[in-house]
Amino acid sequence: MPSSPSDRPAADPADPAGPAAAADLAVVGAGPAGLAAAVTAAGLGLRVTVLDTGERPGGQFYRHPAPGLGAARPEALHHAWPDFATREAALRAHVSAGRITYLPGHHVWTVVARQTAWTLHAVAGDEGAAATVTARAVLLATGAYERQLPFPGWTLPGVVGAGGAQAMLKAGLVLPGRRIVVAGSGPLLLAVAGSLAAAGASVPAVVEASAYTAYAGKAAALLRNPAKLAEGATYGGALLRHRIRLLTRHAVTEAHGTDRVEAVTVARLDRDWRPLPGTARRIPCDALAVGHGLVPQLELATGLGCATRRSPDGTVALDLAADGRTSVPGVWSAGETGGIGGAGLAITEGEIAAHAIAGRSVPTALTRRRSRLRAFADAMAAAHRPGPRWTGWLRDDAVVCRCEEVPAGRIREAAEDLGARDARTVKLLTRAGMGWCQGRMCGPAVAALAGGSAASTDAAPDRRPLSCPVPLRHLAGLPADLPAEHSAELPGADG
Amino acid sequence: MRSPRSLVGGSPASQYTVDFDGRALPAQEGQSIAAVLWSAGILAWRTTRDGGAPRGAFCGIGSCYDCLVTVNGRPNQRACLVPAQEGDTVTTQEGTGHAELAV
Ligand SMILES: Cc1cc2nc3c(=O)[nH]c(=O)nc-3n(C[C@H](O)[C@H](O)[C@H](O)COP(=O)(O)OP(=O)(O)OC[C@H]3O[C@@H](n4cnc5c(N)ncnc54)[C@H](O)[C@@H]3O)c2cc1C
């Protein structure tokens, strides 16, 4: 509810940027979490600035075509579209009323403490112009990207991320091929297969490495989430309708082709995800959409020193209080940064954080909903956690680091012969993870090969001092008091 | 036959062509360069520095940098993020140039 201006935190005269320039809250990310937080906070009387890399709000889940594509039914590729549409309308209204400053096309690359406020540095537009925003509180809602476990042939054109195929379909209305195998692990695969098929692709199989029976022990979390069960049934129904085979406890262990993918080998896995000899078979296809769940995108948060925790799926997420507080006072977070959990949870957490930042009590309905959805998310994450022996399908000649073209053999050599025990040492010895993507694609694999044990994909949070490539001239222009090593001494995920 | 466009009832505001390595490709207003290339059945528009291997879009959301391409003479543009504009000239990129950027 809009409140009187007197409810706003008083402007701080000591603020170097001046009270007019400093927002009450800067939200990084306009996905479900950031968008919900921004409109809720603005509704509670805060002046909010939203920065988002994307050109339109919505993040990964509510990614949708540009207006120029004239989609009459954008909701056809989404469920719960009204959840987004009402919040997007609220965003527009707050922007017109001057309560929200919305900055699309802005990639925040670092956040710096400035006395009583925070300064966010961003690159904007395709010219990479420098932009700064000052705010008293920061909410990081930067979401996640896909976890990839490499296999021979995964660099062939036509092998694309499962979420990536979904993103390209939702935004550009395009498919990577006509006959698309969907593989990897996690519930996103079902959504992706359903969308691809609805958009006209044939999907010969969904290849899921986990066994869905892993959910069996989690009946309590499932039963508390009837909506999630219904969602699962919807996906299941879509698979049946489009005659898509679901192969559980199977993985794509190789993609074949020269200039593009022409077929994949699918093998049965044992409990530890080791491919079982003699079970391999080929499925012809002209594209493969593959992904093993999502990885929270944390570089801004870890750069600020926010504490992390290990999620049940082996990824590192922020360690958050129930109201979205990070361990750094004045920095909040919501959505997938706190652990993968879906758009509904992200929206709920955004609203909770907005209440807390505005100094209001958080409605009980929201906190209940959050704990219910988090319990479900954790159960699901545990069920799809990569098995320790997945590296069994990673031949020595298979590329692991796509950017620097480092094969698995070189990483194994660094670990076994040269004694590299962690991803960072491997990186120094082999250049794996040193390229453009800064290890976002190969990080889990390098960690698994370096650890060589059941530690599997468990990695300390990757340290990336900058969250995106930044023109050198912007770095040179940073104030001299920027802490030299603000990514140093991160609280490790294991404490 | 079903298509992504028929699914969402899309009718693009305008259509134009984009030049890719001398080929005129149809583009719809609002598509990214990667989407224009995928629509034309083109999955690779870069070759890697070491192996000269073909690459195109992989993550689809700007995090993998596999889709780097040269647009109107500017190298290292992420094709999955850059909207295609009327009159664009897109060329295959060989290797990656780290020149101008810090990371
Ligand atoms: C590729 C992909 C496809 C997905 N598809 C589906 C799907 O089809 N169905 C489904 O149920 N779930 C899907 N998911 C999961 C979905 O992302 C989440 O459930 C939900 O979107 C989480 O919301 P969020 O607000 O936490 O994060 P996100 O939706 O990821 O939003 C984060 C936003 O922050 C922005 N951002 C990140 N870093 C910065 C920065 N440094 N500066 C400025 N802005 C930044 C991003 O551009 C993005 O807009 C997908 C995930 C991915 C990665």
Ligand code: FES
């Ligand atoms: S496809 Fe990954 S950055 Fe463009």
